[in-house]
Amino acid sequence: MEAIQALWLLAVPVAALAVAAFARRAGLSAPLILVIAGLLVSFVPDVPHFELDPELVLFFFLPPLLFTAAWESSYVNLRQNSGTIGVLSVGLVLFTTVAVGYAAHLMIPGLPLAAAFALGAIVAPPDAVAAVSVARRLGLPRRVVTILVGESLFNDATALTAFRVAVAAAAGAGFTMLDGLERFALTTVLGCAVGLLLGPPMHWLRSRLRDPVVENAVTLVAPFAAYLIAEVLHASGVIAVVVSGLYLGHRAAESAAATRLIGRSFWKVMIFILESVVFLLIGLQLPLVVDGLSGYDWTELAWWAAAVFVLVVAVRFLWVFPTFYLGVWLSPSVRRKEQGVDWRGRVVISWAGMRGVVSLAAAFAIPFTTDDGRPFPGRDLILFLTFTTVLATLLVQGLTFPALIRRLGIAGHREQYMDTVTEAGAQHAAAKAALERLEEVLAQESAPVDETVVERLRQLAEHRQLKAWERLGGGTGPEGEEVPTATYRRLRREMLSAERRVFVQMRDQRRIDDEVLDRVLNELDLEEAALSRA
Template identity: 80%
Template sequence: MEATHALWLLAVPISALMVAALARRIGLSAPLILVIAGLLVSFVPGVPEFRLDPEFVLFFFLPPLLFSAAWESSYLSLRENARSIGLLSVGLVLFTTVVVGYVAHLMIPGLPLAAGFVLGAIVAPPDAVAAVSVARRLGLPRRMVTILVGESLFNDATALTAFRVAVMAAAGAGFTLLDGTERFLFAAAAGTVVGLLLGPPLHWLRTRLRDPLVENAVTLMAPFAAYLIAEAVHASGVIAVVVSGLYLGHRFTQSSAVTRLIGHSFWKVLIFILESVVFLLIGLQLPPVIDGLSGYGAGELALWATVIFVVVVLTRFVWVFPTSYLTLLSRPGRSREAGVDWRARVAVSWAGMRGVVSLAAAFAIPFATETRAPFPGRDLILFLTFTTVLATLLVQGLTFPMLIRALGIGSARERYTDTVAEAGAQHAAANAALRRLEELVAEEPQPPDETVVERLRQLAEHRQLKAWERLGGGTGPAGEEVPTSTYRRLRREMLAAEREVFVRMRDERRIDDEVLERVLHELDLEEAALSRE
């Protein structure tokens, strides 16, 4: 029996990776396909129930996912859009909590207002994983992505704090609005302090280890350490993780090149696995949610689920459009950017997919109140949370790409501007490199081999030209291939030929596997560099 249980546990990540790989291959959104797959599998006879352990999700899944998103985010861009992000991650979450709470209280007979606020806090925060994966895949303008990512990084802290306050009120712990405000402010401030106190020593340690594997191991431990330390002092673990991730990510350039290469690949693989498992688990939660709904009719459940979903969606529109005239999609003192208009507001309003944090919070609702009475509406809140998460992922997630295309929102102009800026930077950097080369040649006691110097000059000039040539789409006059494109194509063929020789010599036992691994690593690094050009 234990072996069978272990096999089912192993089947979840394996199935998640297979479905995600298939979705990526056919060009569909992996999170949405995974949710649908989990939902379908949950109805298959013989499949056991996979109940989300809220503590496990909030500690094991959430910290690395948030840390990675924070690490890849631009601290400077987030700071520039701090007011916009604050209005969404704090203002909108609290607004949604109140609106959904009152609607649920008025619509559902016997549901206390405090329990309605519990539901509102649970479904208030859009999911960081869904927002990042969908927004970046669609190629939205960078500022929109920054606002959506920034919102998803910080809104979990607001929602989880509001959730805990609402649960205490519903459970009869005697919490007041003032108590809740004080708790929220303390959790946010203390979480920020923990993140800031943890970031510098971790950065100091990483830069002095001089060992790429150990440096990345320290980075892996950072989100879990930040979350645990913050939660231990009753601060916001989410904010601590995000702040430490922003601090370390902003300073990643001070790490060695090998550390960055290993870290980039490692985090890509880890996040891919975690995201795949998370979204599959969301779909698998239907049977446990349905178990406690025997006392309700199918018609009223469908009505309540539809109303809550519609309220969640409309609340975001009601909040975004008025507040956007203040700070959301306009910068004080600057003219509006191309594409940042009502269409962008519509896109931001529709990008409200919910995810695993909402489900984890719902499963964390206690079974009983302070008086040992059943927690009011617990099973119903679980059901409405699941239907809201599922509806936002499927309805908004599936239609979001079509909406973006219909609105004509894209980042083509932004990509062109980036390429021009990169070309200018490459030009300046190459000139600095050439000047430094001439200085070094002049300082050498013995003049270096002119062949070596000329090769270094050609490498600098190659880097100088490649960004300018990219402006032409990689082709020259009349569609001719530009020199850097020709260089990459021919060099890749040469690397493939070299690799075949090394492998053949290993198979013939003329070189050892350790030798093969070393030379292939050098070839792989060069080919990876060619692929990124």
């Protein structure tokens, strides 16, 4: 029996990776396909129930997902858009909590206001994983993507704090609104302090290890350490993870090249696995959600689920547009910043409100009983409405999100062109500095340097100067002919493939050892990675 259970546990990540790989190969949104696959599998007879453990999600899945998103985010861009991000990640979450809570309390007979507020806090924070993946693939303007990423980084802290306050009030702990605001302020400040206190020592340690593997192992520990330390201190673990990730990501350029190469590949694989498993698990929760609804009328359930979903979507529109115009009217600095987001960008931001695993984890974390031993009011119903809201936002908004972007014609092609222009200018300046430094070093050499070595170094610097400029033409010249750098990359790849075949053949003939093969293949792979960068 234990062996069969172990096989089922293994089947979840294997199936998640297989479905995600199919979605990526077909050019589809992997999170949406995974949720649909989980739903379909949940209808198969004899498939066991996979309950989403809230502690597992909040400690094992959430920290690395948030940490990586923060690491890859631009601290400069987030700071420039901090006002808009704060209005969404704090103001919108609280507004959604209150609006959905009051509506659910009035709409559902017998649901106490505190429990209804718990539902509002649960469904308040969007998960931008699906939205951002589509946004980047379709080339949305950078500022829109920055706002969506920034909101998703910080809104979980607001929602989880509001959720804990509402659950405590519903369970009989006697929390008030003022208590909630004080707790939110305290946990946020302490979370920021933990992240800021943990980031510099982690960076100091990484910079002195001089071992790429160990340095990345330290980075792997960082999100879990930040979250655990913050939670032990009753601070916001989410904020601590985000702040430490932003700090370490901002200082990542000071690491060695090998550290960055290994880390980039490692985190891509890690996040791919975690996201795949999480979204598959969302779909697999259907049987557990339905089991506790025997006492409800399905017509009423369908009406309540539709009403909560529509309200969640409408509240986001009602918040995004008025707050934008209010900010522009009140502040000239906001007016200048908001020039990069027109009405189309605000429509995209408003529609990108897909909910995710944090909402489900919070719903499963609702206690079964109150402080006096009575069943927690409406727990099964809250779990059902959370599941239907997550599912509806992922499927309805997620499936229509790409079409909306194309229909609005908001893709940032001009921005991508300007990025290439500025990159070309930066490459030119850097190559010039490299050539000047080469001449300085050559003048200080005590012995003459082989001219072929010097010439090769000069050609490499000139190649970097030309590469970005030629990319402006899409790799072709004015008459459609292949530019020199494109020719160089194509021919060099053919040479690298030939070299690999020889090395593998020599290994198969026992003329070189596998360790030798690994070393030489690594050198060829690094060179091909540099070629593929173009």
